[in-house]
Amino acid sequence: MDKVVVSVADDSLAHLPTVVAALRDAGMVVERVLDGLGLVTGSVAPGVGDLLGAVPGVAHVEVDREVRLPPEG
Amino acid sequence: MSQPTGAETTGRYLVLLDDKSVAAGAREMNRVAGISAASTADSATRAELAAADGVIFQELGVAVVNATPDQVTRLTRAVEAPGPIAVVEAERVVHAYTAPPDADEAAAVDESVFTWGLQAVGANLCSATGKGVRLAVLDTGFTVAHPDFAGRAMMTQSFIEGESVDDAHGHGTHCIGSAAGPRQAAGGRPGYGVAHEAEIYAGKVLSNRGSGSDSGILAGIEWAIANGCAVVSMSLGASVRPGTPHSQIFEQAATRAMAKGTLIVAAAGNESNRPGKVAPVGHPANCPSILSVGAVDVKRAVAFFSCGTVDTVGQVDVVGPGVDVYSSWNVEDGGLGMHKRIQGTSMATPHVAGVAALIAEKHGARGWELWARLAQTARRLGLPSTDVGAGLVQAP
Numbered sequence: 001m002d003k004v005v006v007s008v009a010d011d012s013l014a015h016l017p018t019v020v021a022a023l024r025d026a027g028m029v030v031e032r033v034l035d036g037l038g039l040v041t042g043s044v045a046p047g048v049g050d051l052l053g054a055v056p057g058v059a060h061v062e063v064d065r066e067v068r069l070p071p072e073g
Numbered sequence: 074m075s076q077p078t079g080a081e082t083t084g085r086y087l088v089l090l091d092d093k094s095v096a097a098g099a100r101e102m103n104r105v106a107g108i109s110a111a112s113t114a115d116s117a118t119r120a121e122l123a124a125a126d127g128v129i130f131q132e133l134g135v136a137v138v139n140a141t142p143d144q145v146t147r148l149t150r151a152v153e154a155p156g157p158i159a160v161v162e163a164e165r166v167v168h169a170y171t172a173p174p175d176a177d178e179a180a181a182v183d184e185s186v187f188t189w190g191l192q193a194v195g196a197n198l199c200s201a202t203g204k205g206v207r208l209a210v211l212d213t214g215f216t217v218a219h220p221d222f223a224g225r226a227m228m229t230q231s232f233i234e235g236e237s238v239d240d241a242h243g244h245g246t247h248c249i250g251s252a253a254g255p256r257q258a259a260g261g262r263p264g265y266g267v268a269h270e271a272e273i274y275a276g277k278v279l280s281n282r283g284s285g286s287d288s289g290i291l292a293g294i295e296w297a298i299a300n301g302c303a304v305v306s307m308s309l310g311a312s313v314r315p316g317t318p319h320s321q322i323f324e325q326a327a328t329r330a331m332a333k334g335t336l337i338v339a340a341a342g343n344e345s346n347r348p349g350k351v352a353p354v355g356h357p358a359n360c361p362s363i364l365s366v367g368a369v370d371v372k373r374a375v376a377f378f379s380c381g382t383v384d385t386v387g388q389v390d391v392v393g394p395g396v397d398v399y400s401s402w403n404v405e406d407g408g409l410g411m412h413k414r415i416q417g418t419s420m421a422t423p424h425v426a427g428v429a430a431l432i433a434e435k436h437g438a439r440g441w442e443l444w445a446r447l448a449q450t451a452r453r454l455g456l457p458s459t460d461v462g463a464g465l466v467q468a469p
Contacts, residue, residue, distance in 0.1 A: 002180070003286065003288065004207060005287050005288055005291065005322050006322075007321065007322045007325045007326075022156060031288065032288065032292055033249065034156070034291055034292060034295040035295070036295045036299055036329070036333065037294060037296045037298070037325075037326045037329050037330070038325070039291055039295075039325075039326060040321065041287075041288035041291065043312055046100055055417075058241065059321070059325065060321040060322050060325070062284050062287070062320055062322050063155050064283055064287045064288045064312065064323070065287050065289060065311055065356070066285070067279075067284070067285050067286060067287060067309050067310060067311050068284040068285070068309065068310075068311070069213070069242075069244055069279060069281050069283040069284075069308070069419065
């Protein structure tokens with residue numbers, strides 16, 4: 001599974017639960033719904049991530065990157 | 074009346090009128106000093122302006138008047154009394170600038186009372202404390218039992234599965250110390266915290282090994298917004314290659330956070346090796362709506378590791394103290410007690426977040442206003458803006 005972050009478009013924020021349901025239908029395993037930010041995090045089968053972009057109300061889909069402490073200067 | 078010292082003056086006076094009632098200010102000047110000034114709003118003719126005692130610049134709420142010494146005295150008295158006359162100043166003669174000589178700032182700093190970082194941002198001279206302002210630090214967590222933080226208001230939350238908020242790494246404890254640790258420390262050690270009465274929100278989004286994911290960081294940001302934090306400090310990131318676009322999602326998150334009054338401050342990154350190599354600002358600090366922080370040393374020189382502005386987006390916005398920074402640590406370390414000296418844009422970032430909390434308290438500023446005040450009051454450094462942005466942030 002690939003971990004992804006999906007953002008919901010401004011004009012669909014009012015219908016966040018509908019967008020989340022559509023993401024699930026599209027194959028996303030939803031981990032967290034961040035209401036305040038209008039974001040949904042979770043995972044998808046390899047190759048499915050791009051398809052989430054076609055779900056109505058989705059603005060962007062990005063790979064959930066690993067982030068770390070900057071190496072000490 | 075404030076008198077410019079040593080400046081050449083014209084013999085006229087500037088009168089600052091209460092901007093809510095310029096007309097009342099004009100009447101008051103006439104009442105107390107017998108001065109009748111023509112207003113630019115009345116589209117006065119040149120002759121009328123010449124006959125008047127002065128001119129009122131309506132949009133500015135400023136009058137320029139001719140006044141006898143006696144009238145000046147009466148205007149000055151009106152400044153001290155409540156009313157629409159706010160300030161009287163002698164009008165200066167101004168000249169084109171000639172380049173001033175470089176001021177060579179002394180490098181040696183006495184750290185017996187305050188760290189050099191606190192002094193560099195002027196926190197030690199600032200009456201604001203961060204009281205009533207919520208400040209989130211998203212990092213490796215916090216050493217909750219640290220003696221320097223006994224009795225402090227603190228909320229904690231771990232976004233790392235299987236790990237409590239307790240900081241087994243040390244980095245998060247160090248960052249929280251710079252942002253909001255004590256300004257007066259026990260045992261003859263220096264004070265090191267900028268906003269020493271801010272309410273600390275310690276979110277653990279990086280594991281004890283120092284790594285995490287975008288989704289955990291976003292969950293931490295959401296938590297900070299939900300709790301009404303004015304500032305989020307993030308000394309973390311992923312390095313990017315030149316030309317890499319910023320994350321649309323973090324940008325959207327940042328603009329939504331701003332709309333809710335939460336400013337996100339993030340480390341520019343440590344991947345440079347100056348003077349030979351300047352690496353671009355990392356993710357997520359490269360998002361336009363996240364305030365990106367570079368590092369300077371005690372001589373106000375750019376730290377060799379500090380990332381710079383390489384692309385058209387992803388600029389360094391301001392800098393903070395980030396070399397040889399003393400702050401709290403999770404364990405006893407080499408004779409410093411539970412403290413350590415380390416360097417990085419990670420250390421500069423919480424200094425900036427702390428200053429943001431002080432400005433938030435003093436001016437009630439949030440979101441974009443807070444950003445503007447940070448940049449506007451930053452001390453200019455005479456270095457490329459691509460390295461230091463607006464300069465070194467300053468406490469209000």
